[in-house]
Amino acid sequence: ENIFDRSRVAPKTPIKNEPIDLSKQKVCTPERNPITPVKIIDKPQPDPWTPTANLKMLVSAASPDMRDREKKKELFRPIENSEQSDTPDSLQYDIVDDSTVEEFEKQRPSRKQKSLGLLCQKFLARYPNYPLSTEKTTISLDEVASILGVERRRIYDIVNVLESLHLVSRVAKNQYCWHGRHNLSQTLKKLQEAGELQYGELMTFQHKEQELDYKFGERKKETLPDSRDSPLLDFSEPDCTSASANSRKDKSLRIMSQKFVMLFLVSKTKIVTLDIAAKILIEETQDTVDHSKFKTKVRRLYDIANVLTSLDLIKKVHVTEERGRKPAFKWIGPVEFSGKTGELRGHSPTSDPLPETQREACARYQICATGKQRLTRHASFNGAQPCEGTRRKVNSEPNSPRRERQDEYCSKMINLAAVCRQKIEEDTRNSNITSPFSLLPVPGDSDFCVNPLPQAVFPVVQAEVPSLSLPIGISSQAPHPSTPAASKTEDGKPALVPNQPFLCFPSSSLFMLCGGLQENNLSEALPTAGDGGNRSAEAQAAVPPAVCQKRSSHKCTLPSSPVNDEEPAAKKLNMEQSDLPLSLVVPKKPFESPKAESTPGSGCPSAVHLETYHLDLASPAALEAESKESTKTLDCQEQEKRPQNKDPDEPLPRNEHMPKENANQPFQPQYLYVQPTAGLSSFNFLFSANQAPSAISLASNQLPSLSVPCVMVPSAALASFPLVCSPSFTSPLSPVPDGSFSASASMNFSMSSLASTTPVFISTTAVVTPKVSPAPSVDPQQPAHPALHLSPVLTRSCSAVKLDSPVCVGHPVTLLKLQQPSSAPLTPKSIRPAHHEAFFKTPGSLGDPVAWKKNEGNQTRNASSVQRRLEISGTSSD
DNA sequence: CACTCCCGCCAATTA
DNA sequence: TAATTGGCGGGAGTG
Numbered sequence: 035e036n037i038f039d040r041s042r043v044a045p046k047t048p049i050k051n052e053p054i055d056l057s058k059q060k061v062c063t064p065e066r067n068p069i070t071p072v073k074i075i076d077k078p079q080p081d082p083w084t085p086t087a088n089l090k091m092l093v094s095a096a097s098p099d100m101r102d103r104e105k106k107k108e109l110f111r112p113i114e115n116s117e118q119s120d121t122p123d124s125l126q127y128d129i130v131d132d133s134t135v136e137e138f139e140k141q142r143p144s145r146k147q148k149s150l151g152l153l154c155q156k157f158l159a160r161y162p163n164y165p166l167s168t169e170k171t172t173i174s175l176d177e178v179a180s181i182l183g184v185e186r187r188r189i190y191d192i193v194n195v196l197e198s199l200h201l202v203s204r205v206a207k208n209q210y211c212w213h214g215r216h217n218l219s220q221t222l223k224k225l226q227e228a229g230e231l232q233y234g235e236l237m238t239f240q241h242k243e244q245e246l247d248y249k250f251g252e253r254k255k256e257t258l259p260d261s262r263d264s265p266l267l268d269f270s271e272p273d274c275t276s277a278s279a280n281s282r283k284d285k286s287l288r289i290m291s292q293k294f295v296m297l298f299l300v301s302k303t304k305i306v307t308l309d310i311a312a313k314i315l316i317e318e319t320q321d322t323v324d325h326s327k328f329k330t331k332v333r334r335l336y337d338i339a340n341v342l343t344s345l346d347l348i349k350k351v352h353v354t355e356e357r358g359r360k361p362a363f364k365w366i367g368p369v370e371f372s373g374k375t376g377e378l379r380g381h382s383p384t385s386d387p388l389p390e391t392q393r394e395a396c397a398r399y400q401i402c403a404t405g406k407q408r409l410t411r412h413a414s415f416n417g418a419q420p421c422e423g424t425r426r427k428v429n430s431e432p433n434s435p436r437r438e439r440q441d442e443y444c445s446k447m448i449n450l451a452a453v454c455r456q457k458i459e460e461d462t463r464n465s466n467i468t469s470p471f472s473l474l475p476v477p478g479d480s481d482f483c484v485n486p487l488p489q490a491v492f493p494v495v496q497a498e499v500p501s502l503s504l505p506i507g508i509s510s511q512a513p514h515p516s517t518p519a520a521s522k523t524e525d526g527k528p529a530l531v532p533n534q535p536f537l538c539f540p541s542s543s544l545f546m547l548c549g550g551l552q553e554n555n556l557s558e559a560l561p562t563a564g565d566g567g568n569r570s571a572e573a574q575a576a577v578p579p580a581v582c583q584k585r586s587s588h589k590c591t592l593p594s595s596p597v598n599d600e601e602p603a604a605k606k607l608n609m610e611q612s613d614l615p616l617s618l619v620v621p622k623k624p625f626e627s628p629k630a631e632s633t634p635g636s637g638c639p640s641a642v643h644l645e646t647y648h649l650d651l652a653s654p655a656a657l658e659a660e661s662k663e664s665t666k667t668l669d670c671q672e673q674e675k676r677p678q679n680k681d682p683d684e685p686l687p688r689n690e691h692m693p694k695e696n697a698n699q700p701f702q703p704q705y706l707y708v709q710p711t712a713g714l715s716s717f718n719f720l721f722s723a724n725q726a727p728s729a730i731s732l733a734s735n736q737l738p739s740l741s742v743p744c745v746m747v748p749s750a751a752l753a754s755f756p757l758v759c760s761p762s763f764t765s766p767l768s769p770v771p772d773g774s775f776s777a778s779a780s781m782n783f784s785m786s787s788l789a790s791t792t793p794v795f796i797s798t799t800a801v802v803t804p805k806v807s808p809a810p811s812v813d814p815q816q817p818a819h820p821a822l823h824l825s826p827v828l829t830r831s832c833s834a835v836k837l838d839s840p841v842c843v844g845h846p847v848t849l850l851k852l853q854q855p856s857s858a859p860l861t862p863k864s865i866r867p868a869h870h871e872a873f874f875k876t877p878g879s880l881g882d883p884v885a886w887k888k889n890e891g892n893q894t895r896n897a898s899s900v901q902r903r904l905e906i907s908g909t910s911s912d
Numbered sequence: 913c914a915c916t917c918c919c920g921c922c923a924a925t926t927a
Numbered sequence: 928t929a930a931t932t933g934g935c936g937g938g939a940g941t942g
Contacts, residue, residue, distance in 0.1 A: 144940080
């Protein structure tokens with residue numbers, strides 16, 4: 035009875051505005067019913083009708099005893115604390131109020147009232163977000179359960195999630211210690227780092243999926259724990275952790291919660307769809323996932339999501355895909371603090387609200403290959419290690435040791451990739467080729483904008499996909515391996531193009547690239563793949579930068595890493611290795627490594643490299659590279675200046691802008707290429723929007739020719755080359771020196787020639803060209819018109835772009851199609867990007883030695899039939 | 913009908 | 928062995 039009364043009273047009393055809550059609670063609690071207030075809310079209504087209501091009544095009645103005892107003890111404290119210190123969350127309180135209100139309104143016990151989210155809010159309302167450091171608040175499960183009027187089981191659900199974020203820790207049986215959000219930022223940071231490592235590594239490595247899959251299937255959770263879980267979990271807080279916690283084996287809910295959070299932190303878009311998350315979290319995966327298992331996973335994710343929502347870390351959104359809308363959650367909590375590992379910001383979650391953070395997160399590229407094929411792996415870390423800033427905690431070990439984990443990761447990644455791929459495929463098929471873009475067009479919300487798939491999870495996937503799809507359409511042709519080209523990609527391995535930052539992947543139908551990739555990884559990986567001879571030293575230089583970026587972006591940024599890079603560079607992209615596979619080239623981000631130095635090739639190139647580095651993340655760099663290659667000549671001239679400037683400046687500038695790392699990371703360019711079935715035939719380039727590391731300080735100077743990040747896929751059959759520029763470009767940006775990609779940049783491309791036949795798309799929004807017809811009539815030779823010039827600006831700008839929008843959204847896309855006569859993809863191997871100019875050539879066009887050769891002349895691009903070259907540079911050529 | 917997700921059985925762990 | 932934890936999935940509420 036008391037309860038009821040109170041309920042009425044209480045609810046209102048605590049009105050939100052004031053600090054009320056605290057006071058309320060205190061007030062109430064102290065005396066007799068400490069608890070009541072909360073419960074009250076619920077009870078009032080339920081009582082009468084529901085069967086359960088009766089139970090609850092009973093419970094509540096009974097509970098008082100317990101409550102009293104404990105409450106007196108502890109309850110007060112929390113409350114007090116809360117009052118004092120924090121800035122309590124208004125939310126919680128508010129919520130309470132609301133609930134109360136609702137109660138009145140409805141009297142039913144509606145299911146909603148019993149939701150885990152609401153329960154969690156009530157739970158959280160009891161404790162201060164930022165409790166005084168000195169006091170520890172202990173939480174008694176029984177007590178809380180009785181107070182809140184729910185079964186213990188539910189409390190476990192809440193506590194487990196909170197524990198995963200270290201908001202609480204288990205002290206003993208039935209006892210948890212409330213830590214509040216003081217350590218939340220640290221925890222998130224760690225999770226982010228862990229997530230990057232995991233996923234990042236995955237990306238880099240790939241094993242045969244199959245094998246992995248099997249293995250993984252077994253292991254499941256455990257894997258996680260290794261790398262990150264333990265750390266996360268473990269890391270103790272000063273206050274209360276108890277040892278006991280450790281003992282527990284993996285608790286799936288906790289682990290799932292962490293993984294789920296990691297997905298958000300790693301995701302560029304910060305949006306994760308439930309189904310994707312579920313798939314990723316299911317070890318086994320891939321296609322086969324059992325339906326039932328999937329359902330179960332989704333249920334759990336809802337549980338977790340409800341708690342996270344109560345914490346205001348995520349919110350529900352809907353992502354509209356082609357097919358329809360899907361439930362998804364968007365991260366609204368602090369984003370990245372990551373940059374500075376060392377620093378923890380303590381409580382202030384918001385530490386970095388800025389884009390930077392995002393960028394950072396994004397920074398590295400991730401690449402996923404899905405489908406049967408495998409991912410190409412790159413060894414990421416090797417190179418990376420040096421950089422390590424972030425990872426440190428994660429891996430204590432050196433690279434090698436962790437194979438297992440890696441494997442695991444790989445598997446996960448694979449799964450993810452597979453999932454994405456499936457979707458993509460489906461989508462594409464369904465919709466058809468063209469559609470993809472259309473999909474993209476997102477309007478406004480960022481949330482929504484995202485593309486269906488990937489979006490949520492990995493940024494990469496998301497945005498890109500759609501765009502990619504286009505190409506697919508094109509694909510009509512069969513793939514053919516076309517080019518023998520220079521590249522040597524070995525089997526499926528990705529190859530890197532030396533000068534440029536590209537990766538070639540062999541066959542797989544789909545590739546996902548995420549911005550962050552580190553060059554390092556690539557590079558390393560590449561080598562394995564086959565580095566073949568291409569690597570030109572020069573090019574290498576360029577590459578290296580990328581490496582740095584990757585991991586720790588921060589550190590890396592610098593130059594040192596570059597050295598390593600070289601190797602990678604060597605790799606080239608030839609993709610042909612396999613047959614059809616498409617090759618993707620990912621531009622590396624050249625982050626700036628100073629080292630770029632001037633490299634060898636022509637002076638220009640070096641400059642370019644540098645730029646890229648800056649961009650590093652940003653794919654832009656890649657673009658540049660390509661462009662360089664192709665066009666290099668042209669651009670060079672212009673750019674030369676820049677380069678020159680750059681060189682000297684580069685280093686500095688970067689610094690300025692970016693605080694390096696941050697900048698770097700931030701952008702991750704993400705590319706996704708999906709090979710249409712046919713796809714191979716054509717060459718597709720994808721530029722990611724994001725990528726550009728805006729942050730990067732690409733100074734204009736730097737910009738070398740192109741720093742656009744691109745992905746090239748050669749498709750033999752298709753003659754066409756589709757180019758896609760990621761939205762980023764499109765973005766408005768004017769030429770921001772900084773790195774933003776300005777529209778202008780896009781403009782830069784000189785596509786004019788292309789225009790007619792070749793379809794070029796530039797749109798801010800996603801444009802789809804479905805048809806790009808493949809073969810276009812375009813003449814390859816045509817003129818070079820096609821050449822694109824990317825102005826330096828672009829590159830720069832690119833970087834900037836990334837911020838917000840993830841790719842998906844409105845990025846404008848530009849597609850260029852070029853014919854490629856030959857299937858041979860290009861292999862820039864030799865590339866040296868040196869040129870100032872950025873040249874984009876298609877393989878075919880390669881013919882021009884000019885550009886290419888510029889660097890060395892050696893390149894053999896014979897194979898390719900590139901006919902067109904794109905110049906990207908401001909005006910130039912053409 | 914699809915999406916959510918509550919509820920509580922029951923197994924695994926602990927005490 | 929009893930209690931605590933927590934995986935799991937049926938199936939109900941909601942829109």
